[in-house]
Amino acid sequence: MATPAKHTFQLAHQRSMVTVPPKTVFTASATEKSTRLQRSISVVPHHPIKNEIKLRCTEFDHKGNVKTTAGEFLKSDLCQQHGLHARDLRKIDSSFNNQIPVILVRPEVILVNLGHIRALIKADLVVLFDSFGSSDSYNQSIFIYDLEEKLRMSTSAAGGLPFEFRALEAILISVVSSLQSEMEVLVHFVSNLLAQLEENIDQNKLKELLQYSKKLSRFESKTLLIRDVFVEVLDQDEDLANMYLTEKKLGRPRTKDSHDEIEILLESYLKQVEEIANSVAIMKQQMQSTEEIVNVMLGATRNQLLLFELRIAMGTLGMSSGAIIASLYGMNLHNYLETNPHAFGIVGSTALGISLMVFAFCSRKLKTLAKGTT
Numbered sequence: 461m462a463t464p465a466k467h468t469f470q471l472a473h474q475r476s477m478v479t480v481p482p483k484t485v486f487t488a489s490a491t492e493k494s495t496r497l498q499r500s501i502s503v504v505p506h507h508p509i510k511n512e513i514k515l516r517c518t519e520f521d522h523k524g525n526v527k528t529t530a531g532e533f534l535k536s537d538l539c540q541q542h543g544l545h546a547r548d549l550r551k552i553d554s555s556f557n558n559q560i561p562v563i564l565v566r567p568e569v570i571l572v573n574l575g576h577i578r579a580l581i582k583a584d585l586v587v588l589f590d591s592f593g594s595s596d597s598y599n600q601s602i603f604i605y606d607l608e609e610k611l612r613m614s615t616s617a618a619g620g621l622p623f624e625f626r627a628l629e630a631i632l633i634s635v636v637s638s639l640q641s642e643m644e645v646l647v648h649f650v651s652n653l654l655a656q657l658e659e660n661i662d663q664n665k666l667k668e669l670l671q672y673s674k675k676l677s678r679f680e681s682k683t684l685l686i687r688d689v690f691v692e693v694l695d696q697d698e699d700l701a702n703m704y705l706t707e708k709k710l711g712r713p714r715t716k717d718s719h720d721e722i723e724i725l726l727e728s729y730l731k732q733v734e735e736i737a738n739s740v741a742i743m744k745q746q747m748q749s750t751e752e753i754v755n756v757m758l759g760a761t762r763n764q765l766l767l768f769e770l771r772i773a774m775g776t777l778g779m780s781s782g783a784i785i786a787s788l789y790g791m792n793l794h795n796y797l798e799t800n801p802h803a804f805g806i807v808g809s810t811a812l813g814i815s816l817m818v819f820a821f822c823s824r825k826l827k828t829l830a831k832g833t834t
Contacts, residue, residue, distance in 0.1 A: 514533065519585065552573040572631055577603060583622075603631075650676065687733045774823060
């Protein structure tokens, strides 16, 4: 039979042999579960938003070859692929009304919305946007051929311009050419119409002048907005330096003060846009001058009509003054002149004299007033 001391020693020895699992085992298990949960969340596929707007795009690679023609892309996919925000794409989305021209410079992308062109430019990729039902699809299809030739040129053949600047220059050439063509058409029609109005004032021609005046005002507003885009970009040294996407991709970003090439490029096209705006302003001044001349001529004609009406009114007043005597003698009352053989001549001459005197007095008064107004 075991003694109490020996029994106590055996219990202590058994307790020392029991191994308690360390706390790190439970901690590792919790960490593993958390990691698995994060992995399961990260591999959840991205489901596009229902009824999300699609954009139709044409992509060009660094060699100027077309990668995708009129491909349909979701906005979310474009933002994820090019590192953009939804608000950036909104600037070049034609589905939004009242879009204004803009050139946005982002770390790896240049977004352009000028005239009929909406594009995304990278160091080795150009994306042209053409939304469904756009009225500028025809102009964009013509521009594509010019862009391909520009992108296929080598850097040395393009005067040392990198890929992104060649794409930007092709866009600026197309925009300025479109503005120039539209201006020439408007100036031609307006000039012919003004020449016709100087020879003969016609109501139909005046209506046409009003329509062309509205068109010219809209065109001037569009031209000034494009000019403001150039001015705004040229005022931002940081944006000008960030437009060197190729050098940034190669790990040689430009400083804020080193952007002579892009500055010269933008200034050259800014001058052309300003020339177009000045031509439109001159044409509007000519239209205003012609309108003033037409108003003067219409005012002179209106004054002649008023004078003619006044002369008729004065003649009517003179005849009415003379007719008073005839009306008096026309009453069935005895005036002791019925038997006088000279009464008719005397009364008639008196009435005619009174009419002439009233007309002469009114004419003299009218001439005095006319001299006072001239």
